[in-house]
Every structure is written in structure tokens, then in C-alpha cells.
Amino acid sequence: MFKRVIDETASDVVFDFEGTEVTARNGESVAAALLGAGVLSFRQTPVKDRARGPFCMMGVCFDCLMVIDGQPNRQACQVRAASGMKVARQIGAAELTLDQADPA
Amino acid sequence: MSFDIIIIGAGPAGMSAAITASDSGAKVLLLDDQPTPGGQIYRAIEAAGDKQANILGPDYMAGKPLAEKMRALNIEYVSDASVWQVTDEREVGYSTGGQARLVTAPAVILATGAMERPFPIKGWTLPGVMMAGAAQTMLKTSGLAAEGAIFAGCGPLLYLVAHQYLQAGVTISAIVDTTAKANRIPALSHLPGALKRWDLLLKGQKWQSEIRKSGTRIIDDVSALRVLGETKAEGLSVNTAGAWLDIKSEHVFLHQGVVPNVNLSFAAGLDHSWDERQLCWRPDTDTWCGASIDGIFVAGDGGGIGGGLAARAEGEIAALGALGKLGLIDTTTRDARAKSARATLSRELCIRPFLDTWFRPSDSFRVPIDDDAIICRCEELSLKDIRDTIEIGLVGPNQLKSFCRAGMGPCQGRFCGLTVQELIAKQTKRTAADVGYYRLRPPIKPLRLEELANLQIDDDT
Numbered sequence: 001m002f003k004r005v006i007d008e009t010a011s012d013v014v015f016d017f018e019g020t021e022v023t024a025r026n027g028e029s030v031a032a033a034l035l036g037a038g039v040l041s042f043r044q045t046p047v048k049d050r051a052r053g054p055f056c057m058m059g060v061c062f063d064c065l066m067v068i069d070g071q072p073n074r075q076a077c078q079v080r081a082a083s084g085m086k087v088a089r090q091i092g093a094a095e096l097t098l099d100q101a102d103p104a
Numbered sequence: 105m106s107f108d109i110i111i112i113g114a115g116p117a118g119m120s121a122a123i124t125a126s127d128s129g130a131k132v133l134l135l136d137d138q139p140t141p142g143g144q145i146y147r148a149i150e151a152a153g154d155k156q157a158n159i160l161g162p163d164y165m166a167g168k169p170l171a172e173k174m175r176a177l178n179i180e181y182v183s184d185a186s187v188w189q190v191t192d193e194r195e196v197g198y199s200t201g202g203q204a205r206l207v208t209a210p211a212v213i214l215a216t217g218a219m220e221r222p223f224p225i226k227g228w229t230l231p232g233v234m235m236a237g238a239a240q241t242m243l244k245t246s247g248l249a250a251e252g253a254i255f256a257g258c259g260p261l262l263y264l265v266a267h268q269y270l271q272a273g274v275t276i277s278a279i280v281d282t283t284a285k286a287n288r289i290p291a292l293s294h295l296p297g298a299l300k301r302w303d304l305l306l307k308g309q310k311w312q313s314e315i316r317k318s319g320t321r322i323i324d325d326v327s328a329l330r331v332l333g334e335t336k337a338e339g340l341s342v343n344t345a346g347a348w349l350d351i352k353s354e355h356v357f358l359h360q361g362v363v364p365n366v367n368l369s370f371a372a373g374l375d376h377s378w379d380e381r382q383l384c385w386r387p388d389t390d391t392w393c394g395a396s397i398d399g400i401f402v403a404g405d406g407g408g409i410g411g412g413l414a415a416r417a418e419g420e421i422a423a424l425g426a427l428g429k430l431g432l433i434d435t436t437t438r439d440a441r442a443k444s445a446r447a448t449l450s451r452e453l454c455i456r457p458f459l460d461t462w463f464r465p466s467d468s469f470r471v472p473i474d475d476d477a478i479i480c481r482c483e484e485l486s487l488k489d490i491r492d493t494i495e496i497g498l499v500g501p502n503q504l505k506s507f508c509r510a511g512m513g514p515c516q517g518r519f520c521g522l523t524v525q526e527l528i529a530k531q532t533k534r535t536a537a538d539v540g541y542y543r544l545r546p547p548i549k550p551l552r553l554e555e556l557a558n559l560q561i562d563d564d565t
Contacts, residue, residue, distance in 0.1 A: 001250065001251065001354070002242065002248040002249065002250050002355075003248070003249065003250075003251060003274075004246070004247050004248060005159070005243070005247055005248070005249045005272040005273065005274060006155045006156065006159070006243075006247030006272075007247055008153070008155065008247070009151070009247075025246055025247075027139065027140075027151070028245055028246045029245070032242060032245055032246040032248060033246075035242065035248065036246060036248050040231040040232050040336055040354070041231045041335075041336065042231070045484060047483060047484040048484045050229065050335075050484070051230075051231050051335050051336065052229060052231060053231030053232065053234075053336075054234065054238065055229075055233065055234055055235060055238065055481075056219065056220065056234075056235055056237070056238050057234070057235075057237075057238035057241040057242060058144055058219065058237070058238070058241060059137055060219045060365065060515065060518045060519070061481065061515055061518065061519055062482065062513070062514035062515045063229075063481065063515075065514065073514070073550060078137065078186075080139055080184075
């Protein structure tokens with residue numbers, strides 16, 4: 001379990017992770033906030049349904065892909081946590097649905 | 105708005121290039137994919153205070169004045185910018201906040217830095233397994249550390265992060281050192297050259313002796329590793345001195361050195377050469393960091409591993425090269441101003457042959473030995489899957505893509521390219537250089553069709 005060994009940054013950011021409230025330090029990524037809250041599994045792989053979590057924390061491995069505010073395939077380590085965000089694990093491959101299309 | 109120089113990456117090389125160029129009056133666009141400047145080595149440096157200084161040390165804090173200087177100058181710095189292409193016409197495509205843009209400049213400096221070398225062992229895909237550099241990133245950006253983690257692998261960064269954990273008062277279950285004893289003799293021939301940086305060698309010794317004194321368990325003479333667990337990491341199985349030993353932990357941090365992050369330089373069409381000592385590809389460059397395409401420069405670890413201070417020096421040299429090329433400074437000024445950076449660079453690079461050889465990751469950790477160890481994380485292809493595909497008689501990594509999709513998932517081969525290349529070389533009895541690498545094409549970062557459709561082209565003609 002990750003713990004805060006330095007904890008000086010304000011934590012005004014609260015987002016939703018599959019129905020649970022997660023508090024993030026201001027400016028930190030969704031991945032860091034979730035790992036700090038004890039979440040290790042971020043998605044289920046499209047090929048073999050295996051659990052995966054953040055691996056590189058710098059945007060190169062693409063193993064932290066999540067559904068953030070309805071948009072699939074977001075790199076949780078590259079997205080800054082913001083209040084009101086809705087975050088969910090990505091199960092399998094992203095599906096392109098009609099409601100994602102912008103009618104404009 | 106038009107720019108003289110576009111710099112990609114705001115780490116030590118990129119920031120130093122931006123400062124040098126801006127100081128000479130060039131209009132600079134500095135693009136970076138992180139929320140704040142610093143790259144990986146100086147990640148989150150602007151927020152660092154006394155606590156970070158105590159845990160992360162002076163080499164990290166040295167990035168602070170650099171970031172301050174970059175901010176103080178008239179540099180167009182864009183954070184959270186994902187650069188997805190650079191063409192041979194120096195058209196740079198990037199997205200920020202869902203808006204894609206295309207901007208062109210007479211000079212482009214790639215300062216894309218390094219990434220950690222793949223460490224393909226059984227179980228390395230399980231949640232709870234991370235690269236040691238990722239653990240360090242967590243410490244830098246969020247002050248987060250994992251109690252009772254296992255650190256496994258080789259190289260200076262492994263010991264640096266372990267040392268930082270101890271500074272933070274965090275207990276480590278074990279350090280599993282995979283450095284091969286067989287490396288010692290070949291490395292010793294490079295020791296005389298390395299002695300110019302005796303201070304660095306001493307620093308490494310100091311970390312190691314402090315870690316030993318802390319009572320942390322250190323295991324060496326390691327020939328094989330397997331991560332334990334089915335749905336998440338539960339520990340590490342270590343073959344040490346011929347016997348298997350299980351260590352429990354839900355956090356396993358792996359590391360066996362860093363390699364240039366070459367996806368952008370390959371996709372830009374630059375010529376690269378295989379570096380047998382660093383076991384990686386590096387873009388070909390001239391004495392001004394100029395690459396094979398006119399007007400494109402490569403600075404820092406993205407061009408070969410030299411470390412943070414070498415990267416700063418190269419950033420300066422590349423910027424001077426670009427300024428000279430654009431006629432913003434004359435060649436006499438350029439040559440004179442490059443002198444101190446060149447001296448720093450040669451001083452920083454003199455230790456590399458020793459470090460590269462001493463910490464050369466073993467063959468059995470670069471290409472897995474367990475049949476079911478995953479090689480391509482995205483497409484979930486094991487050693488057996490890929491070996492069986494090579495067996496059919498294919499000649500290189502690009503054919504492998506068509507046969508089994510290796511390297512075609514979201515990471516675009518970043519975490520399997522080197523393994524696949526070396527596996528093909530081993531199996532077909534050729535050299536890694538001869539086998540070659542995946543052909544990489546833009547976009548090198550995910551780009552939504554909607555962003556591309558709304559592409560904003562900055563054209564000042």
C-alpha cells in the first residue's frame with residue numbers, strides 16, 4: 001500500500017471512482033490519486049481479460065487506460081485529477097458508441 | 105505566431121536548449137507532455153521544498169534554478185502537450201486540451217529523454233509491479249511511497265530510488281540485485297576513464313553502504329526472477345545461487361537501466377544506429393546534435409544515455425547549432441559559446457562506458473527464459489507465442505506485426521520492441537543491428553479523429 005511520506009499539498013480535489021469518493025492532492029494525476037487510495041487494478045485487458053495497473057507513470061506503457069468522464073482509453077497517469085470527474089476501470093477494448101459522437 | 109525553434113520535451117535538455125536559444129533572441133516554442141517542466145529527472149521540481157530536498161537529494165534539486173530560468177524568459181512553454189508527429193518538413197503536430205495543432209519552424213530540437221528498459225519476466229504485467237522509475241515519479245509528484253516493496257534489477261537508478269526510500273523512512277523488503285558478476289572484468293578496462301568522475305563512483309558506493317547499514321536485505325547472484333500472484337503481485341520468486349527463494353510483497357519495482365525514447369525520432373524518419381554497448385537505438389547526430397534530416401536536432405538522453413548533466417550540455421550545444429544554422433549567431437560566437445558545454449559533456453560521458461558495461465543487463469533478463477512470460481504487454485503475447493511465430497521463417501519485427509500483432513497495441517512497441525528485436529536475432533543467429541526495429545509511423549501518441557478533423561494549422565505565410 002502506498003502511503004504519503006510527504007503530504008504538504010492541499011487536497012481540494014474530490015472525484016468519483018466507480019461510486020467511491022477519492023481525494024486527490026491538487027495537481028496530481030488520476031493514477032497517483034488512485035494508487036494513493038489503494039487502487040491497484042485500473043483495467044481489464046481486451047485480449048485475455050487480465051487485470052492491469054499503472055506501470056511506467058510517464059505515459060509510455062499505456063497500462064493505466066481508464067474511462068474518464070465517459071471517454072475511454074485515457075492514460076490515467078497523464079490526466080490531472082479534477083473535482084467532479086467520473087473515473088471507471090476500462091473493461092476490455094473501448095467501444096465506439098453513437099452517444100460519443102458530437103452531433104454538431 | 106511563428107517560431108524560430110520548436111523544442112519537444114521540457115526536461116534538462118529541452119529546458120537548457122530553450123534557455124540558450126531564447127537568450128540569443130530566438131522565438132522558442134517549448135512543448136511538453138507533463139503538467140509542469142522538469143522531464144522525468146526533475147519531475148515536479150517547481151513544487152519541491154525542504155522535505156523533497158532531504159529525501160530526493162541535491163541532484164534532483166539542481167533542476168529548480170533551471171526551471172526558474174526557463175519560466176523567467178520569453179519562451180512559449182506549453183504543458184500537457186502530446187506531440188504526435190514531426191515530419192521531415194519540420195511540421196510538428198501536437199494536441200493539448202483536445203485541440204490538435206500543426207506548427208512549423210526552421211529548426212526543431214527533439215529532447216524526448218529516456219524511458220526504462222523493458223524487464224520481461226513472468227508476471228511483470230500484474231498490478232503492483234511497476235518500474236523503479238515509476239516508484240520515484242510517485243515520490244516526486246505525490247510524496248507517495250510503498251511500505252515493504254521489493255526492488256529488483258540493476259543500474260544506478262535502482263539504488264538511487266532505494267536510497268531515497270530509506271531517506272523517507274520507508275522500509276524495503278528486499279533489494280534483488282541482478283548485476284552479473286561476469287560484467288566486472290570487461291567493465292574494469294573502462295575504469296581509468298571513469299575515474300574522472302570518481303565523485304559519482306563514490307556516491308554510488310555511499311548509497312550502497314548506507315542501504316547495507318540500514319539492515320535492508322540484499323540478494324545477489326540472481327539468475328532468474330518470477331513475479332508471484334495470479335491477479336495481482338504477491339511477491340517475487342528469486343533464483344539465487346541456484347535455489348528458488350520466495351519474497352512476499354504486493355509491490356515489486358523493476359529496473360535494468362534506461363534507453364532513449366526513440367518513437368518520435370524514428371517516426372520522423374531520422375537515421376538511427378544500434379549501440380551495442382548501451383543495447384539501444386540512437387539517432388545519428390553530428391557535433392552540433394544535428395540529425396540526418398536538415399533542421400532537426402536531437403539533445404539529451406533521447407539521443408543516447410548520458411544522464412541529466414550531459415543532457416543539459418547537449419541542450420545548449422543543440423540550441424547553438426540551431427542558432428548558427430538560422431543565422432541568429434555567427435559561427436565564431438557559436439563555437440566560443442559551446443566550449444564550456446562541450447567540456448561538461450565530455451566530463452559527463454567519460455563514466456558511461458564503465459557504467460554501461462558494469463550494469464549491462466544479462467541476456468536472460470532482456471529476453472525471457474520462461475515460455476509463458478509476456479513480451480508484448482498490449483497484445484498479451486508470450487515468449488512462446490512470439491518464438492513460434494518467428495519459427496515460421498519471418499525475417500524481422502515488421503513481419504511479426506502482420507503475423508501476430510506484436511508491437512501494434514497502444515504502446516506502439518515501446519515495451520516490446522527491444523525484446524522482440526533481440527529475440528529474433530537470437531533465434532535466427534543474426535546481430536540485433538541487422539534485425540532492426542519496428543517501423544514507426546505518426547501519430548506516435550493517441551489522436552482522436554475529431555481532433556484531427558479540427559486540426560488548427562498555424563501558417564504565417
